[in-house]
Amino acid sequence: MNSQARSNALGNERVFRIISYILVFLMLICVIMAASALLHNVIPAWPSGIMAGVMLLVLIDRLYTYPRFKSLVLFSGEWAATFGAQWVVLVIFVRLLLSYANGLDAFVTDMQLFAHGDLESFFSPEFVVTLFLAILAWYLPGQFLELLDEIGLDQAVALHDASIPVQSGVVPVQQRLVGLIFNLGIILVLVTALASLNLGAILSSSPGSFRVDPNRFSTGEAGVLLYFLFGLALLAQGRLISLQTRWNIQRIPISSDNLAKRWGLYSLLFLFLLILAVSLLPTGDSLGIFSTLGTLFGFLLSVVLFVGHLLVVIVAVLFSLPFLLFGRLPPIPFGLPPAPELPPPPVESPLGAGSSAAWILIRSILLWGSLILIIVFSLLHFIRQHDELLAALRKAPILHWLILAWEWLRRNVGRTKEGLSRALADGWQSIVARLEKRRLLPPAGWISLRALDPRRRIYFFYLAMLHHSDKQGLRRKPSQTPSEYAVTLERGLPSASEDIDSITQAFVEARYSRRAVNSGEADLVKAIWGRIRRALQNRFGTARPGKK
Amino acid sequence: MVGTFLTLLAVLLLIASFMRGDFALTLIYLVVGSLAAGMWWCYRALAQVKAKRRFNTHAFLGEKVKIHLQLENKGWLPLPWLELRETLPVALAGPRSFQTATNLGPRAEAQFEYVIEARKRGYYPIGPLSVSTGDILGLSESLQGKSPAEHLVVYPRIIPFTSLDIPSLSPQGALRHTLPLFEDPTRVFGKRGYVYGDSLRRIDWKSSASAGRLQVKLFEPSIALETFVVLNLNAEDYHYRSRIDATELAIVIAASVSNWIVGKKQMVGMMVNGRDPLAADSRPQSIPPRKGKRHMMRLLETLARIETIDDSALVPLIQQQRYQLAWGTTLIVITGRAGDDLLDELYQARRWGQNSVLILAGRDIPDQDARQRAKFFGIPVVSIASERDLDIWAQKAKHP
Structure with missing residues (x-):
């Protein structure tokens, strides 16, 4: 193994461990918050705060003792002794704490009962539930930490695992961590949703029981959001650890000294921007999307319940038939359930006092757009992950027609775009020509050649030739085209006939074609004009004595 | 992972529709955003x-x-x-x-x-x-x-030679020769008194004037060694046991001989029947004889790239090429095996006015038969089994 890579990985191990433990701790605190909220909602009489406290205590204990437990062989004598001692203490502590929560008198009474061996009072429902939650609080951190060790938090474990031949179908550790975080997240979301509902009202089937205050963001919900944020942070860290482990195993040297530091920075930046984007995206004012969906799901649920109730009635009737035959009353009373009614149209909450209709419309459009994007993205992602589905879709004739239609549309759009741009360019040319009023160069004043673009520099040299030729008596008639004038000029200046041809050609191209003119061409025309000028001067020089 | 992600999304959508709170939608944004933004970042970067x-x-x-x-x-x-x-x-x-x-x-x-x-x-x-x-x-x-x-x-290995015995029929070149047939009028090495029968063109008038009697110039004979190397890389023409080494050796011989000829400021061309990964049809172009270092690099580059080929007979290629070569050109054919058809073709070349040298490269060559037949046709044969033999060949040429 590359020594530098190994030292990098080992150097970061301690920091990684501390951060990972903190993140796992924070995530599980969110879980405890959600569980506590649910308990408080379902059975308000129970000391949900104390139960959450117990879970927190178990969580801390588990995180603290995890390294020690890890070093023990599972189900060995030492493990059993350590595990047993820890749990005996925990169980007694939890029971005493629950007794004490009901007051000192209740605590004393409970103690007396326990002393008399009254197990029924010992295993009270709240104690059993607390114990279950404590086991959960003991089990969950272990799951997270084991996975992190496997990813590479514990290099010895990671390298040992890597040396074992990989079996086909084994999910990579990072993906298992993602699965664990998301699965726990799903449970947490459900728990939080249940905790937000008025369960008493639901059980009594009162209307609107599913509604919660949309503006209320409960502690449990905040906890779930935080759980996911900490989960994403843990994933970012897990990713770095897994990459470093893989590079160690494959002996790939790490050439960057600040990879871990930068990773931390980029992770934080990514999460910050994500939070910012999420907080800016619209969540309410959905123009009825969720009320419609809610109504639909509510109706579907009532239909399912009705069918279920109906089945129960049929079974009850069948079961009661022998009793009815013998003229006795059936043991199970039965009656037909009320048929589900079509739900009334969803009622939207009135607009907020400070919100205008336009703003709500904008938010709704944003919301709809975001949702459509999310759904399209999810579908695309799903299809990409399932190649067989993609292959089947490609073979489907409907998709083939759709592709053909899309190509046709694209072609037509392309043609239209081309036509439009051509028309615009032509229009622009004609506007420019009109504005210029056939004047090729800026009017009056000094002309700076450097300020002119190559096309106009060619105009300048050609016009200079016309001007000087005019002085020499080789005037251009207004009716003459550049080519016709070139013939006239060549007669007067036979020595420069080639140059006259060249400059005329260059001028015609610059003036009447759309081809881009570069400065090299302008320089060439300048040189040609220089030669023509000399030829004109020579002609002047020879012609003047003659005149005299 | 996708399954979990979609489940979470479905659960969140359900909760969003039932509860109509901000919480579920915020979570949807967070989860989908983390995936989408991560992927976008990755693609874009x-x-x-x-x-x-x-x-x-x-x-x-x-x-x-x-x-x-x-x-x-x-x-x-x-x-x-x-x-x-x-x-x-x-x-x-x-x-x-x-x-x-x-x-x-x-x-x-x-x-x-x-x-x-x-x-x-x-x-x-x-x-x-x-x-x-x-x-x-x-x-x-x-x-x-x-x-x-x-x-x-x-580039292939080049073994430097100090001397090589390659026959040539081209007169008036840059290489000294022993045959007075190839006298070069540009290489005067002495003078002697005129004897009857000497050409008047040989008389050195200045020396004659100073000596008071007619002197004639003596010219050093020289040859022009225009050479064309024909390298056979047809795999079947090499013994299967030593095919890889023998073909590599053949390439080293071709490179070394060409280098020596170019070093002597003579022209050398080359034809190879191998596979050139850069050629359009994988067949290397024949390189006409030229002089100079730049030309040598071109030859070496071809020799560097060339690989053996199957089912590519050498004789038809020599037939095509032979007519494009000048009279007196020396054909150096490097191959693993010389069959009757090859010897016949080289004999035809000899009759056409071109010299031939046959170099058999590699071990495991039953060359006695080939030698006898080549001797019969008047074609010199050199067997080279290893790079060491190349040195021996060069030494022999130096001290025959």
Whole structure:
């Protein structure tokens, strides 16, 4: 193994461990918050705060003792002794704490009962539930930490695992961590949703029981959001650890000294921007999307319940038939359930006092757009992950027609775009020509050649030739085209006939074609004009004595 | 992972529709956003990464070639991790190829350098460079980009000769010769008194005037060694046991002989019936005889790239080529086996006015029969089993 890579990985191990433990701790605190909220909602009489406290205590204990437990062989004598001692203490502590929560008198009474061996009072429902939650609080951190060790938090474990031949179908550790975080997240979301509902009202089937205050963001919900944020942070860290482990195993040297530091920075930046984007995206004012969906799901649920109730009635009737035959009353009373009614149209909450209709419309459009994007993205992602589905879709004739239609549309759009741009360019040319009023160069004043673009520099040299030729008596008639004038000029200046041809050609191209003119061409025309000028001067020089 | 993600999404949508609270929708944004933003970042950043290599594309055998690899992130999005793997030919780099892991900040660049050794003649691809990266959370699969391969030409070994015995019929060249038939009027080496029958053109008038009697110039005989090397790389013409070594040896012989001829400022051309990876139809073009170092490099480059071929008979190629060569050209045919058809063709060349030398390269050649037949046709035959034999051949030519 590359020594530098190994030292990098080992150097970061301690920091990684501390951060990972903190993140796992924070995530599980969110879980405890959600569980506590649910308990408080379902059975308000129970000391949900104390139960959450117990879970927190178990969580801390588990995180603290995890390294020690890890070093023990599972189900060995030492493990059993350590595990047993820890749990005996925990169980007694939890029971005493629950007794004490009901007051000192209740605590004393409970103690007396326990002393008399009254197990029924010992295993009270709240104690059993607390114990279950404590086991959960003991089990969950272990799951997270084991996975992190496997990813590479514990290099010895990671390298040992890597040396074992990989079996086909084994999910990579990072993906298992993602699965664990998301699965726990799903449970947490459900728990939080249940905790937000008025369960008493639901059980009594009162209307609107599913509604919660949309503006209320409960502690449990905040906890779930935080759980996911900490989960994403843990994933970012897990990713770095897994990459470093893989590079160690494959002996790939790490050439960057600040990879871990930068990773931390980029992770934080990514999460910050994500939070910012999420907080800016619209969540309410959905123009009825969720009320419609809610109504639909509510109706579907009532239909399912009705069918279920109906089945129960049929079974009850069948079961009661022998009793009815013998003229006795059936043991199970039965009656037909009320048929589900079509739900009334969803009622939207009135607009907020400070919100205008336009703003709500904008938010709704944003919301709809975001949702459509999310759904399209999810579908695309799903299809990409399932190649067989993609292959089947490609073979489907409907998709083939759709592709053909899309190509046709694209072609037509392309043609239209081309036509439009051509028309615009032509229009622009004609506007420019009109504005210029056939004047090729800026009017009056000094002309700076450097300020002119190559096309106009060619105009300048050609016009200079016309001007000087005019002085020499080789005037251009207004009716003459550049080519016709070139013939006239060549007669007067036979020595420069080639140059006259060249400059005329260059001028015609610059003036009447759309081809881009570069400065090299302008320089060439300048040189040609220089030669023509000399030829004109020579002609002047020879012609003047003659005149005299 | 996708299953879990979709389940979570479905649960959140259900909760959003039942509860109509901000919570579920915020979570949907968070979860989908983390996946989508991660993927977008990854795609976008990878598209902005450009790799460039700098190295000497030509190397002589045994030379160490330094390859500078420059990686540039042209965009503003940083790349938290990058895994680089350069695919290198085993013949040059051994089993370990260049690979490293790094990160690239916005508009940053990284430089890497590694060395390969030109251990074997050939035309080798350096690369492609595979650049992998992924999202920072590990929610999506890694992405991979490839930078195209470039090529390195490793010239064949050249064994320097001080002398070689290659016959020529071309007079008036730059090489001294023993036959007075090839006297070169530009190479005067002395004078003697006129005897009856001497051409008047040989009289040195200045010396005659100063000596008071007629003096004639003595010319040194010389030849022009216009040579055409014909290298046979048809695999079937080499013994299967030593095919690889023998063909390599044949290439070394061709390179060494050509080098010697070019060193003597003579013209040399070449025809190979092998496989050239750069030629349009994989058949190398015949190189007409020319002089000079630049021409030599062209020959060496062809010899560096060339590989053996199956089912490509040599004789028809010589037949085609022979008519394009000048009278007096020496054909040096390097092959593993000389059959009757080849000897017959070389005999025809001899009758046409071209010299031939047959070099049999490689071990396991039953050459006695070929030697006898070649002797019968008047074609010199040299058997070279190893590079050491090349030296021996050269020594023999020096001290016959």
